[in-house]
Amino acid sequence: MSTAAVEEVPAPGTRRSTAWVLPLVVLVLLGAVWAYVHSLHMDSIEARSLAPDVVLTALWEHVQLVVASTLLTIAIGVPLGVLLTRPRTKRAGAIVLAAANASQAVPSIGVLVVLAMIFGVGFWMAVVALVLYALLPVLRNTMVGIRQVDPALIDAGRGIGMSATEVLRTIELPLAVPVMLAGIRVALILNVGVATLAAFTNAGGLGSVISSGIALDRMPVLIVGSALTMALALAVDWLAGLAERVLRPRGI
Amino acid sequence: MSDRPAPSPDAMIFLDGVSKQYPGQAKAAVSELSMEIGRGEFVVLVGPSGCGKTTTLRMINRLVEPTRGRIFIDGKDVTHADVDSLRRGIGYVIQQIGLLPHLTIADNVALVPKMLGTKKSERHQRAEELLELVGLDPAVYAGRYPKQLSGGQQQRVGVARALAADPPVMLMDEPFGAVDPIVREKLQTEFLQLQTRIRKTIVMVTHDIDEALRLGDRIAVFGPGSRLAQFDTPLEILSNPADDFVRDFVGSGAPVRRLSLLKVSDVVESSSADMPGTANVIPVDATETVHRALELVLASRAEGIRVGVAGGGSRYLDLQTLLIAAAQPTKVLS
Numbered sequence: 230m231s232t233a234a235v236e237e238v239p240a241p242g243t244r245r246s247t248a249w250v251l252p253l254v255v256l257v258l259l260g261a262v263w264a265y266v267h268s269l270h271m272d273s274i275e276a277r278s279l280a281p282d283v284v285l286t287a288l289w290e291h292v293q294l295v296v297a298s299t300l301l302t303i304a305i306g307v308p309l310g311v312l313l314t315r316p317r318t319k320r321a322g323a324i325v326l327a328a329a330n331a332s333q334a335v336p337s338i339g340v341l342v343v344l345a346m347i348f349g350v351g352f353w354m355a356v357v358a359l360v361l362y363a364l365l366p367v368l369r370n371t372m373v374g375i376r377q378v379d380p381a382l383i384d385a386g387r388g389i390g391m392s393a394t395e396v397l398r399t400i401e402l403p404l405a406v407p408v409m410l411a412g413i414r415v416a417l418i419l420n421v422g423v424a425t426l427a428a429f430t431n432a433g434g435l436g437s438v439i440s441s442g443i444a445l446d447r448m449p450v451l452i453v454g455s456a457l458t459m460a461l462a463l464a465v466d467w468l469a470g471l472a473e474r475v476l477r478p479r480g481i
Numbered sequence: 482m483s484d485r486p487a488p489s490p491d492a493m494i495f496l497d498g499v500s501k502q503y504p505g506q507a508k509a510a511v512s513e514l515s516m517e518i519g520r521g522e523f524v525v526l527v528g529p530s531g532c533g534k535t536t537t538l539r540m541i542n543r544l545v546e547p548t549r550g551r552i553f554i555d556g557k558d559v560t561h562a563d564v565d566s567l568r569r570g571i572g573y574v575i576q577q578i579g580l581l582p583h584l585t586i587a588d589n590v591a592l593v594p595k596m597l598g599t600k601k602s603e604r605h606q607r608a609e610e611l612l613e614l615v616g617l618d619p620a621v622y623a624g625r626y627p628k629q630l631s632g633g634q635q636q637r638v639g640v641a642r643a644l645a646a647d648p649p650v651m652l653m654d655e656p657f658g659a660v661d662p663i664v665r666e667k668l669q670t671e672f673l674q675l676q677t678r679i680r681k682t683i684v685m686v687t688h689d690i691d692e693a694l695r696l697g698d699r700i701a702v703f704g705p706g707s708r709l710a711q712f713d714t715p716l717e718i719l720s721n722p723a724d725d726f727v728r729d730f731v732g733s734g735a736p737v738r739r740l741s742l743l744k745v746s747d748v749v750e751s752s753s754a755d756m757p758g759t760a761n762v763i764p765v766d767a768t769e770t771v772h773r774a775l776e777l778v779l780a781s782r783a784e785g786i787r788v789g790v791a792g793g794g795s796r797y798l799d800l801q802t803l804l805i806a807a808a809q810p811t812k813v814l815s
Contacts, residue, residue: 389592
């Protein structure tokens with residue numbers, strides 16, 4: 230029996246957690262907006278634009294846009310990323326990655342407008358644009374996550390008789406999860422921001438609050454729209470961080 | 482080709498004219514290699530890097546597909562058998578160990594039984610038995626993750642994983658290469674003890690001739706150009722190297738190394754029956770190595786050893802006789 234010392238690895242959660250910082254910032258931000266709105270003497274335009282049901286509807290539309298587009302991005306990006314790391318498709322991987330890179334470089338408002346011209350306006354068109362835009366981080370991180378798995382582990386897996394599918398399921402995917410989750414988190418945050426542009430294609434969201442603030446020349450409306458977008462982005466980032474912690478396989 | 486050679490019934494692994502030619506390379510990595518490895522035999526493949534020893538090993542479980550030739554395991558031609566089920570019946574240990582970092586030690590050990598469809602409770606019990614077998618307390622280690630273990634402990638787990646489905650054959654690619662020398666020697670000793678109990682057919686690759694001499698029942702010395710220079714027992718390789726390459730590869734100090742391989746019983750014939758009454762003599766078992774006998778003599782400042790022989794009585798060897806007998810390769814029969 231070996232007497233070599235066992236390295237103690239700190240259990241998750243024993244480090245001082247900083248997870249409470251982000252929600253606090255969000256609450257302070259929301260509190261400040263609320264206090265600001267209530268300190269105002271609103272004219273009728275402002276009152277109409279900032280009526281609770283208007284703002285809440287915009288927020289809800291925004292959340293729907295983000296959730297739908299992110300889910301769709303994952304549903305496309307992860308399987309595509311896995312597919313492009315298989316031995317037979319490795320060469321295609323470089324091409325697809327280059328295309329995804331290029332699509333990321335195109336300004337998002339341009340993508341939205343072009344798609345609106347082709348497919349018309351509305352919620353699902355905006356979702357398609359958001360997916361196109363957020364696909365790159367998910368796709369790239371899935372590929373990077375799988376490629377960075379130690380080849381010795383794959384050799385060991387094949388050597389003890391795992392099929393290629395079993396290697397993917399028991400070795401490659403679990404070990405790629407942290408990198409993949411980081412990509413999904415980036416996609417989520419991107420989507421919260423880009424979804425504000427959906428207002429230009431009549432898909433609603435907080436962008437409509439912002440754009441009416443600009444169009445009507447009402448600073449409070451503009452401020453509320455942007456502050457809520459920021460608060461939503463921070464809240465989503467916080468939630469994604471929690472999810473990352475829960476979903477990350479233990480031991481790595 | 483009707484009279485192609487077939488493996489003898491004693492052979493566990495039989496390679497028949499196996500070659501591996503990688504596309505785009507002028508020279509074959511392994512060419513026309515034939516080897517027969519007996520049941521329960523521990524064979525070490527040794528040679529300089531690039532000599533094809535690892536390729537040979539990986540062709541046995543077909544991680545490398547041979548270009549030509551046939552591979553038999555336990556009398557069955559497996560050259561075209563289903564690779565996954567073939568490999569599940571062959572233990573595989575590699576230098577990088579390759580434990581899955583996101584699985585506990587018990588789950589790592591139980592990987593192959595899981596693939597074979599063993600029930601969870603049985604699997605866990607099997608993992609605990611195996612951890613015990615390789616000297617790791619299951620109560621302490623079963624629930625840990627690989628990175629919480631030292632390199633030596635991880636390689637014990639690697640060995641346990643290879644043994645999990647009780648395969649008759651084990652392939653080991655420099656299994657002790659990644660641990661420090663002290664741990665390596667300890668692992669080697671323990672592994673030899675383990676092998677006397679489990680009696681697997683083992684093929685191991687190393688570039689370390691000392692490790693080969695220490696562990697192997699037989700050693701296959703590969704020369705440059707994937708030539709099998711000599712395939713024989715450690716003692717024979719030290720005593721009668723087949724050519725200059727083997728002599729050089731074994732290096733200097735062959736006579737001294739032979740001392741650890743020779744048993745006292747090998748040299749007892751050159752002894753005299755009569756023991757000088759005055760001499761300071763210590764008793765030594767005939768199964769000890771000559772090296773150990775010398776150690777005992779030197780440690781107790783004795784002048785010779787007394788060895789019990791079959792049929793009662795004992796023989797006497799003084800230090801001089803012991804050394805001369807050990808230095809004569811011709812006397813060695815085994």
